[in-house]
Amino acid sequence: MPLKPGETFRDYQKRVIDTKSKSWCAAKYYNATIWLGSGMTTSCHHPPAHAIDLDKIRHNPSALHNTDRKKYEREQMQRGERPSGCEYCWKLEDVGAQSDRVYKSVIYDDTALDHAFRMPASENVNLKTLEIAFDRTCNFACSYCNPAFSTTWVKDIKTNGAYQGLTTDGRNHFTHAHDGSQPYGRDEVNPYVEAFFRWWESDLHATLDELRITGGEPLMSPALWRLLDWFKANKGQSKTRIAINTNLCAKPELIDRLIQASYDIEGLDIYTSAEAVGSRAEYIRDGMDWNQWTANMERMATEARLRGLHIMGTPSVLSIMRLTEFLDWCLSFKQQHGRDFPTFTLNILRFPSFQSVTVLPQHMRTQAAQGLEEWLANNKDNPLLHQMELDHVQRLIEYLNTVDQAHAGASPRDHLQTDLAKFLTQYDQRRNKNLTNSCSELADWLIS
Numbered sequence: 001m002p003l004k005p006g007e008t009f010r011d012y013q014k015r016v017i018d019t020k021s022k023s024w025c026a027a028k029y030y031n032a033t034i035w036l037g038s039g040m041t042t043s044c045h046h047p048p049a050h051a052i053d054l055d056k057i058r059h060n061p062s063a064l065h066n067t068d069r070k071k072y073e074r075e076q077m078q079r080g081e082r083p084s085g086c087e088y089c090w091k092l093e094d095v096g097a098q099s100d101r102v103y104k105s106v107i108y109d110d111t112a113l114d115h116a117f118r119m120p121a122s123e124n125v126n127l128k129t130l131e132i133a134f135d136r137t138c139n140f141a142c143s144y145c146n147p148a149f150s151t152t153w154v155k156d157i158k159t160n161g162a163y164q165g166l167t168t169d170g171r172n173h174f175t176h177a178h179d180g181s182q183p184y185g186r187d188e189v190n191p192y193v194e195a196f197f198r199w200w201e202s203d204l205h206a207t208l209d210e211l212r213i214t215g216g217e218p219l220m221s222p223a224l225w226r227l228l229d230w231f232k233a234n235k236g237q238s239k240t241r242i243a244i245n246t247n248l249c250a251k252p253e254l255i256d257r258l259i260q261a262s263y264d265i266e267g268l269d270i271y272t273s274a275e276a277v278g279s280r281a282e283y284i285r286d287g288m289d290w291n292q293w294t295a296n297m298e299r300m301a302t303e304a305r306l307r308g309l310h311i312m313g314t315p316s317v318l319s320i321m322r323l324t325e326f327l328d329w330c331l332s333f334k335q336q337h338g339r340d341f342p343t344f345t346l347n348i349l350r351f352p353s354f355q356s357v358t359v360l361p362q363h364m365r366t367q368a369a370q371g372l373e374e375w376l377a378n379n380k381d382n383p384l385l386h387q388m389e390l391d392h393v394q395r396l397i398e399y400l401n402t403v404d405q406a407h408a409g410a411s412p413r414d415h416l417q418t419d420l421a422k423f424l425t426q427y428d429q430r431r432n433k434n435l436t437n438s439c440s441e442l443a444d445w446l447i448s
Contacts, residue, residue, distance in 0.1 A: 002109050009391060013102045016110060020117045021080035025089070025101035026108050028074050029116040030128040032065040036192040036223075037135040037216075038148075038181045043070060044104055045131070045347075047085030054191060061199035064192065066124040075121035087408055088350065095402040097395040103388065127204070131212040131245075134193060134223035136182050138216040140247050140287035143427060144316060144355050146173035148181040149216060152287060160430050168354055168411035168419045186222075193223055201230075205238040212271070214245035219254040232264040241307070243269040248296040249288055255296055262304040270300050275313035275346070276326050283438035284318045286431050301337040308340040315396060316349040317420065320357045320368045321441050324375045327393070334384040346392040348399055349406075354419040356406035357399070364445065369400040421446045 003012055017024060027044045034041045040049035041064060056063035073083040082090050089099035105113060108128060116125065133149075141152040154177045163174040184190040218224045224244070231238070242265050244258070262268045274281050274293065282288045300309050311330065315323055323346075330344050349356055357365065376393050379385060410416070424435050424446070436443040 002106065009098055009102050009106065009387070012106055013098075016113065017102060017105055020113070021077060023080055023082045023086075023090075024077045024105075024117060025086070026105035026113055026116060027101065028070060028077060028083075029125045030108055030112065031104060031130070032127055033131040033133075033214075034064050034192075034196070035133045035181075036064075036190065036196055037133060038183065039192045041065060041067060041070075042085070043073070044100070046088035046100065047083070052192065057192070057195040060124075061195040061202075062124050062126070064195055064199065065127055065130070071121050078117065078121060091403065091407070092395060092399070095398060097398045098391055126207050128207075128209045129212070130204075130208060130210070131214055132196065133214045133216060134218065134221040135186075135190075136216040137186075137220045138247075138287075139220065139250065140217065140285055141431070142285045142287075143283070143318060144314065144349055144352060146352075147176070147178040148173070151182075151216070154178070156430055163423060163426050165422045166354075166419045168415050169352060171351070173352055174423070197226075200227075205234075205240055208240045210241040210243060212243040212245060212269075217247055217250060218244055219246055219250040219258060225257075228261045228264070232261070235264065239266070241267040241269065243271055245271045245273075245312075247285070247288065248272045248293050248300070255299065259299065259304045262306060267307045268305065269308045269310060270304070270306055271310045271312055272297070273312045273314065274326065275315055275319040276322060277329050279438045280319065280322060281326075283433055283435070284316070286433070297333065297342070301333075301341045306341075309337075309342045311342045311344040313344055313346045314349050315346050315357060316355045317357055317359050318355065318439055318442065320360070320400070321364065321371075321439075323368070323396075324371050327375055327379075331379070331382070331384060339384050339386070343386060344389055344392075346396050348396060351407070352423075353406040353410045354416040354423060356410075356416075358404055358406050358410075359413060359416045359420055361445070364441075365400045369397050372397050372400075417446075 003009070007015070031044055032041055033043075033045055034052070035049060039052045039054065041052050042049045050067065050069050052064055052067060073085070076083050086101070089101045092099040112128070119125075136149050136151055138150040138152055141150050141156055145153055147153040147157050157174070157177050162176065166174060169175070213224055213227070215221065231242070246258070248255070272293070273285070276284055278290050281290050297309070300306060313326065319326070327344070330342060333342060357368070360368070372393055376390065376397070380390060427433065428435055
């Protein structure tokens with residue numbers, strides 16, 4: 001990471017990023033998230049996804065990333081303009097918090113950043129980091145997810161129908177099965193997946209620094225094992241680091257297979273997700289078994305050959321009041337297994353906006369912020385914590401204290417609060433859950 005000795009991320013932003021433009025971000029060039037199941041892409045997980053031109057990838061598989069929209073947004077950034085889809089970062093920066101565009105730029109060396117900034121926006125760029133989802137097959141149906149990313153969510157909608165009475169769900173996440181998110185059947189040839197493997201086998205495997213596979217639950221996708229079999233058959237042919245996002249609650253035979261495959265890959269990272277402990281974690285992430293998850297975390301730390309083990313937290317209205325319990329759990333795991341086992345990030349939920357922490361009344365937000373401030377004060381000098389982890393806690397505190405809307409155009413708070421109550425009532429009925437038992441302080445507030 002090209003930080004100078006003693007340099008903070010904010011110092012780095014002023015020295016490197018802002019000297020290019022006040023809106024520039026390397027992720028628009030060197031990073032991509034691509035949903036191969038539906039043929040959609042974006043530059044990172046914050047901007048809305050857009051469609052990939054199917055005709056263009058037949059002749060140029062790199063068009064999976066180099067779309068006309070991204071090229072236009074690169075040009076905007078070169079001029080110092082703010083692309084509207086990158087609102088997550090602009091909102092954080094406008095309240096003085098550290099945005100993700102710095103974290104997503106600092107991973108590349110200064111020469112690569114200068115090259116990208118100076119090149120014509122119309123040119124194709126070779127990716128350095130890529131996140132892909134082969135399909136949406138998943139054994140979870142997390143509370144804030146939706147049928148576009150989970151087949152278990154699809155089953156909910158097809159079995160029980162649309163969620164009723166939600167007026168703030170502008171994207172209609174919970175009203176239909178999102179069949180367009182996976183237009184190709186499990187036994188059909190998906191041209192986006194095939195374009196990826198053409199690109200991978202021709203030159204991407206030789207130029208890509210890191211490939212992250214997400215889902216759905218990727219351990220349930222045949223395409224993941226096709227890729228891992230390539231590594232086994234072509235040992236030493238690629239220096240690409242592989243990272244896999246997994247909920248770590250797949251069938252035991254798949255966990256066994258993942259551990260075995262880890263010995264065929266140099267520098268494998270495992271990413272998983274949580275932001276609460278025990279029954280609260282299971283409530284937020286329907287399908288999760290906390291004991292199974294923690295046991296598989298232990299297996300990853302002790303049996304697999306990994307470069308790192310990472311937890312991606314998504315603070316929301318359901319987790320924020322007890323988030324410090326989860327941070328304490330992370331620290332206890334680090335004490336057993338080391339500073340990078342696990343690392344954690346806190347990526348603040350924006351959609352669905354009725355689950356955003358901004359929906360809470362001010363006294364609850366203040367209480368949550370004070371709890372995090374106390375945790376940070378007690379742990380700021382803990383050698384097990386990375387600076388980025390400390391920064392993520394700090395920016396969440398600032399967000400709780402200053403941000404009133406999850407995103408531009410979000411509905412009024414009273415409407416969101418009404419939808420939150422409606423959603424959770426139906427969620428409990430459909431999933432055989434009980435908000436009071438799992439998130440009592442939230443239930444008390446909604447009922448009062």
